[in-house]
Amino acid sequence: MSERTYGFATQQLHAGQSADPTTGARAVPIYQTTSFVFKDFATAKAVCSVEEFGYDYSRIGNPTNEVLENRIAALEGGTGALALASGSAATATTILNLTHAGDEVVAAKTLYGGSFNLFVNTLPKHGIRTILVDPADPDNFARAITERTRAIFVETIGNPDINVIDFEAVARIAEAHGLPLIVDNTFGTPYLFRPFDHGANISVHSATKFIGGHGTSIGGLVVDGGNFNWANGKFPDFTTPDPAYAGFVHWDKWGNYPGAGNIAFIIKLRLHYLRDLGASLSPFNAFLFLQGLETLSLRLERQVANTQKIAEWLEARPDVEWVAYPGLRSSPYYALAQKYLPKGAGAILTFGVKGGLDRAKRLIESTKIFSFLANVGDSKSLIVHPATVTHGQLSEAEQRLAGVRPEQVRLSVGTEDIDDLLWDLDQAFAASAP
Template identity: 50%
Template structure:
């Protein structure tokens, strides 16, 4: 191949992968094994001491997973990545490297309901405290910074409303505060938005969604941008201080611009254990090969459906950044010019009952708690994904009682519109 940099579609098919050196297999094999044979005692010691790269045990790393990690890192423009069992697992592993008991992180209020619940309740048992900020009010992030702040967390396209977050503006706040910006890029995928290009230091995904794309495999991933100096101010001892379990190695000093990915693997995944199965890694890799084709179809369909809903008399409002009238349209044009994503919400004039009834009347849309499938999906967040929140929190997160969330698939748009039309009419 020439010296030119490969394009996105080429990377989606080829990054990280080579024909299997033993069999010549073109598809990445599923290395369905728990452990790997060492060459000799010295080889084993060097692997365990972080003096050499290689495979030890599938909980820590696996060759199938390694291809997935390299591919997503290439698509996101990062230096390295770590695949884990789910998007939620990715968030736990990331924050374990950054926070000590009593520390704080700032999170955008517009997030997936499961993340809001995880941050608010589950993380309390670790002594990690979340401080909420409004992504529509950048100054609220500045006001939330304290000496205990160790990170800022946002979604590039917020779930469930599909609103676009001003990544560059919030990254400026993070730089001023001397903390890393973490961006959940699940709803956008790197095909639409590459947060690292806009100032993100860490990117996380639920691989279960658009990257895998077929609703058949759970997974999560952490991408290290290689942009943050972890030795600054002694805030991040997991990376800057000698690690006693590795004979005093300082991860930042030893591994440089991919030290965070290494820390997540050898301090987080090793001890917390949320390993991704090689089979799921294989399934997700296969899905990524068609990511550019699917995402464009998702976006084109979503815009057509949103335009239909915006003109329907039973619909009170449509929240889709791809519509020229939407408040996030300018941000969509800046950050996601190829399309504003495939997940959005709309409000019905009949309120809570109308939302529940609509879901029951749809025939082509599948009623389930997922997004990013080839199939079109629907859910009423107030009664399901966001039901653990009080009414005020539901509204603030974009999941009020009258709101329905759609994840638009790759079917023919005319069929999707016809299904919505009959359900709204019923």
């Protein structure tokens, strides 16, 4: 946009886009088209062989999606990004882009249920093994690394344990072993946490959550930090000729691309896994995510403030066994949250209600403002029972490993008036009392 470095609130409105050159439209146009006309044979050849960037088919790239990609890359400080059909697609294709059968991933055990299932049950069918570790001690990651390890995977704020790891310590371990650190920054968002500032190499998002912010669209994003050496000997797909694209070498072509820097990871992800698996984001959903991004910081300021007050209110209640929120001084993650999440510890919390599963059921069914559903990150406040919904497909042992307990209730706090939210919870506790 200019030589000036703009602030976050300005970038969330403007980064990656200028007024439409044809019509002058200020809003990002929705290019709802499958394909793009080539002006001649030379252009068709250049675009389809990636001799130059351009558009040919919306499964691989679309101008509306590109603005979303450029904006999220700018907000997180990455060199490039890729929009996909869901957060799960973002995580799965990221891992596939780095691994072959026989390779391993080391991941925090406190993961969203869908990611847990991907690592524990799905990827092993394709020969990729995951070692789950307790992220409370960074050395657990180091102890789990073998010669077959190809990545470390963590979440900014664990779901539903609401834990925070020592990112810089884990990043040092990853760097010492020549491995990329992948951070699922869905709960952190670019506003609360910028992974690359703390040593991460790849960021993934479920844009469905806070980025969209209104529960209307499903989508995912992958951001390339541009700060990893893919020619370190562990990733031959980046350093040997690619038979799918006339034998060019990804690292040679994209490792220091003029005007962009190191975009090797994100380009390979687009050319292989977006093209071949087809988990493309619709331009209309990209447009809706751009609308959400425009107010991300404003919503999160209110949501974080509401969450802090609810956490303190819950902690003082005699009918609550425990509260998991890193913004509480009683939290074991309070110091880490103060370091890594200075703008606030997020808008998600969990708590254990006295009375166990039966009381948790009655409480959830008694709320009037909080909606009982599986999503998080909406402007509307949401409530769910993780053991039944988000982690319901896991065995009891797997739930315990992931930090899921029968009495656990998860809140995703929205932007409503805080007095109304506290009233709703208070009446739900009263209605569910034995």
